Amino acid sequence: MKVDKHSVSQIIDALGGKKNISAATHCITRLRLVLKDENKVNQESLNNHNLVKGFFSTNGQFQVVIGQGTVDKVYKEMISITGIDEVSKEELKNEAAKNLNPIQRAIKTLSDIFIPILPAIVTAGLLMGISNTLTGSGIFYDDKSFVDVHTKWKDLASIINLIANTAFTFLPALIGWSAVNRFGGSPLFGIVLGLILVHPDLLNAGSYGDGLKKGTIDTWNLFGLHVEKVGYQGQVLPVLVASFVLAKIELFLRKRIPDGFQLLIVAPVALLVTGFLAFIVIGPITFAIGTVITDAVVWLFKTAPFIGGIVYGGLYAPLVITGMHHTFLAVDLQLIGSVGSTFLWPMVALSNIAQGSAAFAMMILSKNDEKLKGLSLTSGISAWLGIIEPAMFGVNLRFRFAFISAIIGSAIAGVVISVAGVKAASIGIGGIPAPLSIVPGSWGPFMIGMVIVIVVPFLLTLVLGQLQKKRA
Structure with missing residues (x-):
C-alpha cells in the first residue's frame, strides 16, 4: 500500500484521532507513541490496515510495527497531519512515564539501567560460550577438553576467556555508568564508582565467605569504626544504590557551587562521600539483601x-x-x-x-x-x-x-x-x-x-x- 496522506490518516483515526496522540517518534521498524487513552484504539482497523504489521503496548508506549524504510515515511506524514512536535526517544520515554504507576516506574527504571549494558553482557556471554566449548571436558574427547588435545589453541582460548570475563569482572562499572546516567548524574562518575567497588586491593566478594571462616578479612580503622575491605565484584544491588546516592549528591552540589569551582569540588566530594557510604553502609546492607535473594532462588530450584x-x-x-x-x-x-x-x-x-x-x-x-x-x-x-x-x-x-x-x-x-x-x-x-x-x-x-x-x-x-x- 502506498504511503500517502489518506493511508496515514486511517492509522491516525484507528489510534483514536490526532487529539489522542500526546507524543510520537519512531525507531527502525516501529512508530512509538504516547496515547492519552489507549482504550480509544480501534484494534480491528489497525489489524486490517495494509501498512500495519502489528502493534503492542509496553511501558506506557503504544508501538505500531510498520517496517524498515516505510516507517520513516509514515512518521513524517503523521507529523504533518497531526501537527505534533517531533521528539527524541528519550523525550518520548519521559512522556510515557507520566502514565505509569509507581511500580511500573520502578520497573521502567531498572529497564532503563540494564538495557543499555545488555549488548556488552550478551557479547560477553557468547564469547564465554566459545571459551567453554574449547575448554570443557568431554565435549569433543572423553575426559579431555579440545585445548588439552590441541594445545596450540590453549592461549587463544585463554585470551577469549579474558575478553569474555571482562564485562562480568567489571560489571559494577557498567552498571554505575548506566545507573548514574539514568539518575541524572555524570556517567563518568558512575564508571569511577563502579571501579572503586572492584578495586584490586579489596577482597573479592566471591571469597568473602572463605575469609569469614578463616578470619582473614582486612579492615580499615576509621576512628574506631572497623570497616571490612570487601569488594563487590559481580554484585548488582550495591552499585545500584550507590549510583543513586552519587547522582543525587552531584546534582545537589552542582546547583549550589559556582561554575568556576565545580571541577575542584563536585567530583571529589561526591565520590568521597559516596565511597565512604558505599563501604560503611550501602555495601554491607545491600550485599546482605542480595545474598538473601540469591539464597532464596537457589533454595527454591534445589528443593522444588x-x-x-x-x-x-x-x-x-x-x-x-x-x-x-x-x-x-x-x-x-x-x-x-x-x-x-x-x-x-x-x-x-x-x-x-x-x-x-x-x-x-x-x-x-x-x-x-x-x-x-x-x-x-x-x-x-x-x-x-x-x-x-x-x-x-x-x-x-x-x-x-x-x-x-x-x-x-x-x-x-x-x-x-x-x-x-x-x-x-x-x-x-x-x-x-x-x-x-x-x-x-x-x-x-x-x-x-x-x-x-x-x-x-x-x-x-x-x-x-x-x-x-x-x-x-
Whole structure:
C-alpha cells in the first residue's frame, strides 16, 4: 500500500484521532507513541490496515510495527497531519512515564539501567560460550577438553576467556555508568564508582565467605569504626544504590557551587562521600539483601525445581507484557556474580523459542491471509533469534490460543531443564544460539528443552487453531 496522506490518516483515526496522540517518534521498524487513552484504539482497523504489521503496548508506549524504510515515511506524514512536535526517544520515554504507576516506574527504571549494558553482557556471554566449548571436558574427547588435545589453541582460548570475563569482572562499572546516567548524574562518575567497588586491593566478594571462616578479612580503622575491605565484584544491588546516592549528591552540589569551582569540588566530594557510604553502609546492607535473594532462588530450584520451572518457564512471557521481565535480569546477574551461573536465563531462551514456534504455526493457519502469514514468518524468525516482542504482540496475543500454547510448551520445558539442573554461565541471545551460553555439562537436557519448545507450541497451536475454526 502506498504511503500517502489518506493511508496515514486511517492509522491516525484507528489510534483514536490526532487529539489522542500526546507524543510520537519512531525507531527502525516501529512508530512509538504516547496515547492519552489507549482504550480509544480501534484494534480491528489497525489489524486490517495494509501498512500495519502489528502493534503492542509496553511501558506506557503504544508501538505500531510498520517496517524498515516505510516507517520513516509514515512518521513524517503523521507529523504533518497531526501537527505534533517531533521528539527524541528519550523525550518520548519521559512522556510515557507520566502514565505509569509507581511500580511500573520502578520497573521502567531498572529497564532503563540494564538495557543499555545488555549488548556488552550478551557479547560477553557468547564469547564465554566459545571459551567453554574449547575448554570443557568431554565435549569433543572423553575426559579431555579440545585445548588439552590441541594445545596450540590453549592461549587463544585463554585470551577469549579474558575478553569474555571482562564485562562480568567489571560489571559494577557498567552498571554505575548506566545507573548514574539514568539518575541524572555524570556517567563518568558512575564508571569511577563502579571501579572503586572492584578495586584490586579489596577482597573479592566471591571469597568473602572463605575469609569469614578463616578470619582473614582486612579492615580499615576509621576512628574506631572497623570497616571490612570487601569488594563487590559481580554484585548488582550495591552499585545500584550507590549510583543513586552519587547522582543525587552531584546534582545537589552542582546547583549550589559556582561554575568556576565545580571541577575542584563536585567530583571529589561526591565520590568521597559516596565511597565512604558505599563501604560503611550501602555495601554491607545491600550485599546482605542480595545474598538473601540469591539464597532464596537457589533454595527454591534445589528443593522444588518442578515448581520453579513451571512457574518461571510459564510466566516469563506474561511478565514481558507487564515489563517486569527486566527485573529478573538483575537477578540473573546477581546469580552469576554470586554462584557463577544462573538457572533462570535458560528458561528465558526457551520461552523466546516457544513464542516463535507458535508464530510459525500461525503462518500455516493463516494461509489465506497474506499479511498475517508474512508477519508470522518474520516475527517467528525474530523470536528464534532472541527478539520476542513482534511474535508475541504482533501475532500470538491476537490469537490467544497461540499465546497459551507457547506458555504451555515453555512451562513443560522449564520443568525438564530445572529438574535436570541446567545452568547458563552467562546471559546470551535468548533463542536458537542460546546453547553457546549454557554450561557444557547441561547441553543434553537443554537440547531436550529446545525440542519441546519447538514441537509442543507448534503442534498445540495447530490443533487449537483447527478446533477454533470448526467452532466458528
